Amino acid sequence: MAVKDYLRQRFFPHMWCPGCxxxxxxxxxxxxxxxxxxxKKDIVMTSGIGCSARIxxxxxxxxxxxxxGRALACATGVKLSRPHLNVIVPMGxxxxxxxxxxxxxxxxxxxxxxxxxxxxxxxxxxxxxQFSPLSGVGIKATTAPYTTIDNNFDVVELATAAGASFVxxxxxxxxxxxxxxxxxxxxxxxxxxxxxxxxCPTHYGRKNKEGDAVSMLELHKTNTAKIGSKALEKNPVLTxxxxxxxxxxxxxxxxxxxxxxxxxxxxxx
Amino acid sequence: xxxxxSGNVAAATGVKLSRAQVIAAxxxxxxTPLTEKLSEFVESEEFDAQYIPVESxxxxxxxxxxxxxxxxxxxxxxxxxxxxxxxxxxxWAVGARLPLVMCVANRGIGAPWTVWNDQQDTMxxxxxxxxxxxxxxxxxxxxxxxxAFLLAQTVSIPVMVCYDGYILSHTxxxxxxxxxxxxxxxxxxxxxxxxxxPENPGNFNPxxxxxxxxxxxxxxxxxxxxxxxxxxEDLRTTLDTYAAIDKExxxxxxxxxNPLIEQYKCVDADFVAVCIGSLSYQLRDVIxxxxxxxxxxxxxxxxxxxxxxxxxxxAALADKKCAIVLxxxxxxxxxxxxxxxxxxxxxxxxxxxxxxxxxxxxGGREIKTQHLLDALTESCKSPETIGDTPRWIGLKL
Ligand SMILES: Cc1ncc(C[n+]2csc(CCOP(=O)(O)OP(=O)(O)O)c2C)c(N)n1
Ligand code: SF4
Numbered sequence: 305m306a307v308k309d310y311l312r313q314r315f316f317p318h319m320w321c322p323g324c325x326x327x328x329x330x331x332x333x334x335x336x337x338x339x340x341x342x343x344k345k346d347i348v349m350t351s352g353i354g355c356s357a358r359i360x361x362x363x364x365x366x367x368x369x370x371x372x373g374r375a376l377a378c379a380t381g382v383k384l385s386r387p388h389l390n391v392i393v394p395m396g397x398x399x400x401x402x403x404x405x406x407x408x409x410x411x412x413x414x415x416x417x418x419x420x421x422x423x424x425x426x427x428x429x430x431x432x433x434q435f436s437p438l439s440g441v442g443i444k445a446t447t448a449p450y451t452t453i454d455n456n457f458d459v460v461e462l463a464t465a466a467g468a469s470f471v472x473x474x475x476x477x478x479x480x481x482x483x484x485x486x487x488x489x490x491x492x493x494x495x496x497x498x499x500x501x502x503x504c505p506t507h508y509g510r511k512n513k514e515g516d517a518v519s520m521l522e523l524h525k526t527n528t529a530k531i532g533s534k535a536l537e538k539n540p541v542l543t544x545x546x547x548x549x550x551x552x553x554x555x556x557x558x559x560x561x562x563x564x565x566x567x568x569x570x571x572x573x
Numbered sequence: 574x575x576x577x578x579s580g581n582v583a584a585a586t587g588v589k590l591s592r593a594q595v596i597a598a599x600x601x602x603x604x605t606p607l608t609e610k611l612s613e614f615v616e617s618e619e620f621d622a623q624y625i626p627v628e629s630x631x632x633x634x635x636x637x638x639x640x641x642x643x644x645x646x647x648x649x650x651x652x653x654x655x656x657x658x659x660x661x662x663x664x665w666a667v668g669a670r671l672p673l674v675m676c677v678a679n680r681g682i683g684a685p686w687t688v689w690n691d692q693q694d695t696m697x698x699x700x701x702x703x704x705x706x707x708x709x710x711x712x713x714x715x716x717x718x719x720x721a722f723l724l725a726q727t728v729s730i731p732v733m734v735c736y737d738g739y740i741l742s743h744t745x746x747x748x749x750x751x752x753x754x755x756x757x758x759x760x761x762x763x764x765x766x767x768x769x770x771p772e773n774p775g776n777f778n779p780x781x782x783x784x785x786x787x788x789x790x791x792x793x794x795x796x797x798x799x800x801x802x803x804x805x806e807d808l809r810t811t812l813d814t815y816a817a818i819d820k821e822x823x824x825x826x827x828x829x830x831n832p833l834i835e836q837y838k839c840v841d842a843d844f845v846a847v848c849i850g851s852l853s854y855q856l857r858d859v860i861x862x863x864x865x866x867x868x869x870x871x872x873x874x875x876x877x878x879x880x881x882x883x884x885x886x887x888a889a890l891a892d893k894k895c896a897i898v899l900x901x902x903x904x905x906x907x908x909x910x911x912x913x914x915x916x917x918x919x920x921x922x923x924x925x926x927x928x929x930x931x932x933x934x935x936g937g938r939e940i941k942t943q944h945l946l947d948a949l950t951e952s953c954k955s956p957e958t959i960g961d962t963p964r965w966i967g968l969k970l
Binding site: 320343353369371372373402403407428429431432434435437446447448450454 | 599600601604605606608609611612616617624626628630631654683684685686780872
């Protein structure tokens with residue numbers, strides 16, 4: 305199937321600003337799905353609210369546009385009732401880790417087979433550029449006109465500590481790398497977290513003097529390096545990209561099935 | 574000073590002038606510019622307050638509850654789903670009798686998502702026990718915020734100041750911004766009797782049992798039902814308290830006089846359109862058109878919806894032919910909440926008008942003057958014939 309067949313073009317033009325990283329991430333995701341030859345009917349996308357969460361409206365899968373911060377809770381419900389479906393959850397940094405932070409750690413703890421994509425532009429794009437728990441110290445936002453003092457979460461460390469069995473990071477610049485990682489994340493049996501650094505030129509870029517979308521993309525390239533690369537070894541302050549965790553752990557739905565099977569046996573014996 | 578600004582900035586300015594000490598908020602359209610303005614005031618040191626950009630509305634209300642318990646004047650603001658996400662703490666703040674003030678820029682509730690205006694969000698919280706004041710324009714927003722802080726601390730009950738999202742929150746209007754000295758003399762600092770004080774340890778909101786029991790000093794303390802009864806009684810007296818506060822405000826600032834309801838051309842009217850919020854100003858144009866055609870009609874807006882000013886409303890409506898209640902909210906499966914409240918208030922009155930109910934503008938559906946004119950004309954032509962189910966304006970089925 306061609307990538308565009310996975311899109312609901314009737315909803316175009318989309319709402320993203322020119323140069324927004326979210327469209328590129330959608331492109332990487334659709335290529336991953338296409339290369340995995342997944343059928344539309346086997347994919348469920350749940351999302352919360354945010355520019356990122358709008359993805360669920362543009363893809364021609366089963367899609368649930370839910371409440372801000374609740375995407376993973378809704379995804380958990382879908383997955384437990386229809387374990388054979390692929391559940392993919394695109395989230396903004398606010399959606400995933402501010403208002404939705406609790407669901408994030410608990411989904412990871414359960415290791416339920418869901419693919420969570422954190423499209424991290426380090427700002428609340430949709431509501432006009434307030435800082436988020438992923439902004440970090442020293443950035444400007446409408447709620448921090450004189451720069452932030454709040455520390456940020458490291459998504460990779462948080463997901464790992466909370467128990468996710470697949471954890472990776474890419475950027476909107478590294479389109480092919482993202483596709484590759486997303487393919488593995490979708491195939492992985494367990495809770496997969498893929499952080500993809502995105503860019504919001506409209507709010508973050510403008511406020512933090514990072515220039516236009518092209519120069520922000522350039523920053524994704526120059527500020528990151530692959531795990532195990534010479535560049536990272538030489539310059540450890542760069543943000544590492546790649547797959548950090550890929551382990552086999554008991555998956556929640558499968559374990560649940562076992563409990564049911566055991567209970568049924570008890571009952572009938 | 575006369576300024577031209579948005580409704581959200583009018584609200585933020587009122588909060589600054591009221592010297593709120595702790596502000597905790599999470600952005601949501603159409604409230605967002607209000608809290609952004611407050612954070613700007615705070616960070617530029619124009620306003621001496623703690624601004625806490627929390628990670629959700631749930632936390633925003635929790636922070637305000639705690640700040641208020643510690644003796645600070647606390648403020649938050651939200652809209653729609655944000656308000657509902659606070660719901661548990663809304664009830665808590667009232668039960669704990671904390672004088673919080675919150676602005677709500679009214680917006681429709683998902684699902685499906687809408688960012689546009691209606692009033693279902695705050696109307697759905699009418700039974701929480703919060704005082705609800707609605708503003709019809711920017712002047713009323715800033716003035717109501719200032720009065721709300723005084724009211725909240727006078728009666729120890731939290732106050733919501735509500736205004737229509739976009740229609741008021743994002744439009745620009747001229748309004749008078751009071752001087753800080755004047756506001757300071759109107760609104761004394763918050764000095765609670767009971768607050769979290771390390772010098773004087775206390776136990777706040779201890780668990781109650783179904784019956785009363787002695788407190789630490791051996792005295793019998795009110796149980797749950799007594800606490801709730803007292804809240805209700807205090808809310809009923811709040812109507813007079815607010816009227817008195819409004820009078821004081823009017824003496825000092827020269828504005829006010831309509832704390833509970835606001836009327837336009839109602840004195841000699843046979844018919845009265847009743848609504849909440851900015852719609853009442855839109856309706857004035859329709860009223861004028863109908864008056865030109867000789868129909869004696871006026872419009873009344875309910876400014877304080879909880880506690881419900883039933884006596885004032887009955888006095889205003891009892892001798893009319895028909896009250897036409899237009900609402901941007903609905904008690905689903907029944908009728909408009911305001912309509913129900915007005916009918917129940919009129920029940921014991923010797924004379925009563927016919928009462929009609931229209932639902933309109935949900936999720937920002939455009940409210941056209943012609944539609945309003947058609948509906949009001951129809952109601953005035955046949956006040957007796959319209960039944961008890963709400964009629965919908967502007968519906969495209
Ligand atoms: C309960 C609730 N609170 C607040 C909002 C308003 N809101 C919508 S999207 C959003 C933040 C979006 O930021 P993020 O998740 O980082 O996504 P982005 O827009 O940057 O892609 C907020 C605060 C809401 N819809 N519901
Ligand atoms: S506001 Fe930012 S995140 Fe939202 S579409 Fe525009 S660039 Fe993207």
